[in-house]
Amino acid sequence: MRYVTIEKVEPGMILAKSVFDEADRVLLGAASVLTIDFIEKLSIRGFQGLYIDDEISKGINIEETISVELRNRGVRSLRECNIDESLEVAKCIVDQIINSNTLSLDLVDLRTFDDYTFRHSVNVAVLCTIIGMGMSLKQKDLVDLCAAAIFHDLGKLQIPDEILNKPAKLTDDEYNVMKEHPILSYNLLKDRWDISARTKVGVLYHHENEDGSGYPSGLHSSQILLFAKIIHVADVYDALTAKRPYKKPYALSEAAEYLMAGYGAMFDKTVVDIFLKCVPIYPKGMEVVLSDGRKGIVVENTTHILRPVVRLMDGTQINLNDGIRYCNITLQADVEELELCFN
Numbered sequence: 001m002r003y004v005t006i007e008k009v010e011p012g013m014i015l016a017k018s019v020f021d022e023a024d025r026v027l028l029g030a031a032s033v034l035t036i037d038f039i040e041k042l043s044i045r046g047f048q049g050l051y052i053d054d055e056i057s058k059g060i061n062i063e064e065t066i067s068v069e070l071r072n073r074g075v076r077s078l079r080e081c082n083i084d085e086s087l088e089v090a091k092c093i094v095d096q097i098i099n100s101n102t103l104s105l106d107l108v109d110l111r112t113f114d115d116y117t118f119r120h121s122v123n124v125a126v127l128c129t130i131i132g133m134g135m136s137l138k139q140k141d142l143v144d145l146c147a148a149a150i151f152h153d154l155g156k157l158q159i160p161d162e163i164l165n166k167p168a169k170l171t172d173d174e175y176n177v178m179k180e181h182p183i184l185s186y187n188l189l190k191d192r193w194d195i196s197a198r199t200k201v202g203v204l205y206h207h208e209n210e211d212g213s214g215y216p217s218g219l220h221s222s223q224i225l226l227f228a229k230i231i232h233v234a235d236v237y238d239a240l241t242a243k244r245p246y247k248k249p250y251a252l253s254e255a256a257e258y259l260m261a262g263y264g265a266m267f268d269k270t271v272v273d274i275f276l277k278c279v280p281i282y283p284k285g286m287e288v289v290l291s292d293g294r295k296g297i298v299v300e301n302t303t304h305i306l307r308p309v310v311r312l313m314d315g316t317q318i319n320l321n322d323g324i325r326y327c328n329i330t331l332q333a334d335v336e337e338l339e340l341c342f343n
């Protein structure tokens with residue numbers, strides 16, 4: 001199977017993974033043949049891509065990092081602001097990731113515009129757990145970190161919908177309202193005895209920048225706790241790579257460069273470096289363009305994040321990490337225009 005952006009999905013293609021609506025109902029099941037009508041409806045709902053089965057992608061299997069059921073359970077618990085259930089989900093996410101034999105972050109979450117905030121929070125929880133594992137955190141620490149990530153934007157439920165889902169850049173006044181959300185999230189958790197202080201502090205400070213330019217407190221690097229630094233990186237990465245009504249998604253490689261550009265100013269360098277070791281920039285099944293103009297699909301990742309094994313459209317495979325053999329070939333991000341706009 002392979003990932004195809006919604007703009008490139010064509011009638012007659014066969015869906016490889018089911019897609020769900022914001023109420024977790026199956027909109028279209030795996031193995032369905034796509035029609036113009038389906039494609040248009042999925043595009044209007046905000047799906048940025050689909051997984052397709054075809055000849056060129058035969059044998060490429062892409063596993064979920066966490067199960068679809070758990071992802072949807074997490075989304076549901078957040079939508080209902082059910083803190084007990086969200087805590088359980090955090091434990092299950094860590095369990096599933098720790099017990100997964102083949103840890104893979106290859107699957108792009110198939111999300112719609114409507115459930116952005118909740119799906120984003122579950123994505124950030126998964127990314128944070130992976131970063132935490134890359135830092136060799138113990139399981140109990142991972143659960144506290146994952147819980148902080150799940151809850152980080154919970155306060156957005158209290159932000160007026162016309163600001164939260166405004167299909168354009170926010171005004172200064174609107175942005176000031178939006179900037180309240182870490183405190184609102186923290187306030188929902190602060191009296192819970194069963195949630196650790198570091199989880200609560202991670203939530204409160206997830207928009208603090210290393211150089212003191214963040215919010216709500218303008219903390220500097222040494223004042224920001226590790227959980228907040230990790231959530232900050234995962235949060236921005238997931239926001240950049242998401243399609244929103246007012247912006248195109250960044251390519252994963254562009255988002256990775258954004259994180260690197262923010263070393264020491266927005267982000268903690270160690271956290272970013274570990275993130276880039278753990279999260280594939282060219283995940284399995286992704287369509288790529290080689291610098292010589294040929295197109296292909298990523299078959300698997302190698303020890304070098306920029307040099308995966310690629311299957312070309314004529315079926316031949318090349319390992320870009322194969323010594324000097326392909327050293328003159330690079331991969332290019334297949335994006336048209338980037339526009340930064342996230343909160």
Ligand SMILES: [Fe+2]
Nearest residue numbers: 152153206343
């Ligand atoms: Fe946030």
